[in-house]
Amino acid sequence: GQQLNQSPQSMFIQEGEDVSMNCTSSSIFNTWLWYKQDPGEGPVLLIALYKAGELTSNGRLTAQFGITRKDSFLNISASIPSDVGIYFCAGLLYSGNTPLVFGKGTRLSVIA
Amino acid sequence: AAGVIQSPRHLIKEKRETATLKCYPIPRHDTVYWYQQGPGQDPQFLISFYEKMQSDKGSIPDRFSAQQFSDYHSELNMSSLELGDSALYFCASSSIVGFSTEAFFGQGTRLTVV
Numbered sequence: 010g011q012q013l014n015q016s017p018q019s020m021f022i023q024e025g026e027d028v029s030m031n032c033t034s035s036s037i038f039n040t041w042l043w044y045k046q047d048p049g050e051g052p053v054l055l056i057a058l059y060k061a062g063e064l065t066s067n068g069r070l071t072a073q074f075g076i077t078r079k080d081s082f083l084n085i086s087a088s089i090p091s092d093v094g095i096y097f098c099a100g101l102l103y104s105g106n107t108p109l110v111f112g113k114g115t116r117l118s119v120i121a
Numbered sequence: 122a123a124g125v126i127q128s129p130r131h132l133i134k135e136k137r138e139t140a141t142l143k144c145y146p147i148p149r150h151d152t153v154y155w156y157q158q159g160p161g162q163d164p165q166f167l168i169s170f171y172e173k174m175q176s177d178k179g180s181i182p183d184r185f186s187a188q189q190f191s192d193y194h195s196e197l198n199m200s201s202l203e204l205g206d207s208a209l210y211f212c213a214s215s216s217i218v219g220f221s222t223e224a225f226f227g228q229g230t231r232l233t234v235v
Contacts, residue, residue, distance in 0.1 A: 040222055051125075051211050051226035052164070097163060101222055108154055108166040108177050109213070109224055 015098050015112025022088055023120050030115040031082040032098035040101040041074050041081040042109065045094045052097055056083070088119050123147055125214050125227035133233045134202050142197040142230045146214030152176070153195045154224065155187060158209040170195060202234045 015032045022028055032041070040059055044052035056067050058074035058081060065072055071084045081100075085092055095116050099109040126145040134140050146153050152171045156164035157180075166179035170189035181187070184202075189195040199206060209231050215224040 042224065044226075049209070049229070049231065051127075051229045054223060054225055057223050099224075101224075108169050108179060110166075111163045113163050 013098060013100055013110055013112040015115055017115055018113065019116040019118070021118045021120060024088060024090060026088055028085040028088055028092070028117060029082060030096060030098075031080060032100070032112045033080040034100055034110075035079070036100075036102070037078040038100035038102055038110075039078070041072070042099040042101065043070075043072050043081070043083045044097045044099060046097060046114075047094050055096075085117075088117075090119050090121055093117055093119050125212055125225055127210075127212050127227035127230050129230060130228060131231045131233075133235060135235055136202055136204060138202050138234075140199045140202060140232060142199070142210055142212075142232070144195045144197070144212030144214075144227060146193055146195070146212070147216075147225060150193070150214035150216045150225075152215045152224075153189055153193070154213040154215070155181075155195070155197050156211040156213065156226075158211060158229075160208075164211060167197070199232075204234050207232055207234045 013032050013034050043055045046052040056072040061078045062076050063074040069086045095114045097114045098112040128143045154169040155167040158164045167181040168187050169177045173189045185199050187197045209229045211226050211229045213224045213226045
């Protein structure tokens with residue numbers, strides 16, 4: 010089945026630093042979604058990407074849909090303590106109702 | 122804006138009991154997904170429904186069943202509960218706008234089997 014490789018698994022950074030994480034797949038996707046999950050809460054959608062090469066920003070977050078459609082990255086600039094959480098990438102092969110395939114997550118810790 | 126509503130938020134059951142989890146999707150969303158997330162794990166896909174018909178099936182045990190009703194809400198029924206069923210259960214809903222799909226998650230139901 011489809012699998013997403015998300016890296017790094019965890020990161021410890023100083024407040025104010027930039028963060029980068031990425032996902033790769035052996036399969037192509039039509040949509041890449043990035044979520045943030047706080048403990049015990051549901052994943053919250055951060056950014057959605059729909060076209061190969063697309064670069065999208067949401068405040069301090071920037072994500073790109075890889076040209077090959079097999080990868081995506083998420084950057085967080087000037088990290089703050091509330092950025093702490095688990096970030097998941099998810100890929101969707103468009104067919105209207107296929108399930109999202111999730112990466113294993115990147116656990117981000119921000120040291121003030 | 123309305124979000125995905127799940128109930129209950131927390132549930133404690135004994136082994137071999139049954140449990141029913143409910144999901145109310147965002148209005149006008151036509152697809153509902155159920156995911157199971159164990160501690161420290163990524164969400165694992167269980168089952169999905171599109172326009173009230175089962176559309177895809179993942180790693181859902183035979184002891185579990187689900188359905189989507191005419192008002193688009195969905196229920197996940199879990200029988201003969203086992204300790205290993207303890208997890209967070211998420212429902213997500215989505216709709217297709219052109220070639221765009223965004224899936225939004227509910228707050229989840231934390232099921233504890235004792």
